[in-house]
Amino acid sequence: MGEVIVITSGKGGVGKTTTTANLGTGLALYGKKKVVMVDADIGLRNLDVVMGLENRIVYDLVDVANGMCRMKQALIKDKRFDNLYLMPAAQTKDKTAVTPEQMKKLCDDLKKDYDYILIDSPAGIERGFKNAIAGADKAIIVTTPEVSAVRDADRIVGLLEASGFEEPKLVINRLRPDMVKRGDMMDIDDMIDILAIELLGVVPEDEKIVVSTNRGEPAVADETSRAGKAYRNMVSRILGEDVPLMPMENFEPSFIDKLRMFFGLKVRTR
Amino acid sequence: MKNKILVAVLFGGIGMTNEPVIIKGTKEGITIVVEENSNFEDVKKVIYEKLQNSGNFFAGAKVFVKAKNGNLKEDEFNKLQEILTNFGMSLQEAQSPKTLIFPKPNRSRVLILKKTIRSGQKISYRGTVVILGDANPGSEIVATGDILVLGTLRGMAHAGAAGDTTAIVAAYRLRPTQLRIADVISRPPEDKEESPPFPEVARLKDNIIVIEPYNALK
Ligand SMILES: Nc1ncnc2c1ncn2[C@@H]1O[C@H](COP(=O)(O)OP(=O)(O)O)[C@@H](O)[C@H]1O
Ligand SMILES: [Mg+2]
DSSP, X not given: OOEEEEEEOSSTTSSHHHHHHHHHHHHHHTTOOOEEEEEOOTTSOOHHHHTTOGGGOSSOHHHHHTTSSOHHHHOEEOTTSTTEEEEOOOSSSOGGGSOHHHHHHHHHHHHHHOSEEEEEOOSSSSHHHHHHHHTOSEEEXXXXXXXXXXXXXXXXXXXXXXXXOOOOEEEEEEEOHXXXXXXXXXXXXXXXXXXXXXXXXXXXXXXXXXXXXXXXXXXXXXXXXXXXXHHHXXXXXXXXXXXXXXXXXXXXHHHHHHHHHHTTOOOOOO | OHHHHHHHHHHTTOOSSSOSEEEEEOSSSEEEEXXXXXXXXXXXXXXXXXXXXXXXXXXXXXXXXXXXGGXXXXXXXXXXXXXXXXXXXXXXXXXXXXXXXOOOOOTTOEEEEOSOBOTTOEEEESSEEEESSOBOTTOEEEESSOEEEEEEEOSEEEESTTSOTTOOEEEEEEOOSEEEETTEEEOOOSSOOOOOSSOEEEEEETTEEEEEEGGGGO
């Protein structure tokens, strides 16, 4: 039986789709897991674009939910990576085109055949969000180091807790260590202090994300990308490995130590 | 200003004929006027329905009940009080001669919550609220009694919401976006000086909210 993980945020544009694409690809590529990524952002689909699979869409999630096609017909196999599939969203419909019950059914069906089902959630807390979480077992919340994004993430954590999600995990995206150091950006401690949830990983601001997004090649597969490395670490953590937080050059060691402690790891005395 | 809204909400859609009760928003709070010769069961039902429809909009409001001719029995008033209490409202001592007098709300009721109060979440309670955790920015805690936060208070807190000027807000770390005690509102100063790393208490002194180190309570 697979696991359904929803990737959500509250605020738009913080990196949900980027995170879904990279974690999905990473779990298939490095974890050798059977993975399907579901684009639940109906009407604003772009997971297919980020994955470079746009031109292969025939049927979509709305078609499956409404019984217009079989599940297999809508799933797109990513030929570059074994075991990686995409369920695209419909672009010409809106969030009301499927119900939370239909989403739950879809997830339950996918769970039978896949190890990981990653749901790329739309922004907001309305119907689209409710659809995205309906069939999920776990949640990953993405935020950027901005007060408004963290505020929205906090709102989402509250809503998830109220819906019975036990321990949502946090991804901090687009962190710029130089700015944090100058005191111009919230630091990781500030964010964890407020959100009080466990950190899955921190992704630095990285131009390569923009390049890889435009090319439809997830950065996780690029050994030279720092963001890609952060995603590879997250993949390992999802698979249950203890991977220390990626040392970012500009952070003082005590900070890394704090993070290590946060993960219950021993602080290295090196 | 709030009172204007109250009136609008309450009278919207209410036919003016033969209502057994009239609910009015006034400067002091809300006044419920029970018409002469009305059947108590109807009165109860109408009040309940109106409050039901208004959600917890009135939570923390002071309520005065006036019975024309004083034709309500004491146990009937007790029943009304029960309804009002359930909606987080408190009966007040009334000044009008035709009004029965009720005791002040009981402050010994305590709500203890062991969790983080997050953005968008609101806690309304008739009594004292104790949070074993943080109250985050964008959250609201409204209590007719005191508010005690054993973590960091970063959201809005309104103590003494039914008018109790002796109510306090205390927190392990007091960093609220806004504080209210009774009907006094205060914001932290614009020039964000370093917040002190010790517990603090906010209370009313001469109608101004003052914040002191927790030790000063002793
Ligand atoms: N770590 C990063 N560094 C640089 N750009 C990023 C990073 N993460 C996301 N972006 C860019 O931010 C934009 C929004 O990301 P996206 O994943 O589409 O957000 P969402 O799905 O939450 O709306 C995209 O243009 C993406 O390329
Ligand atoms: Mg997106």
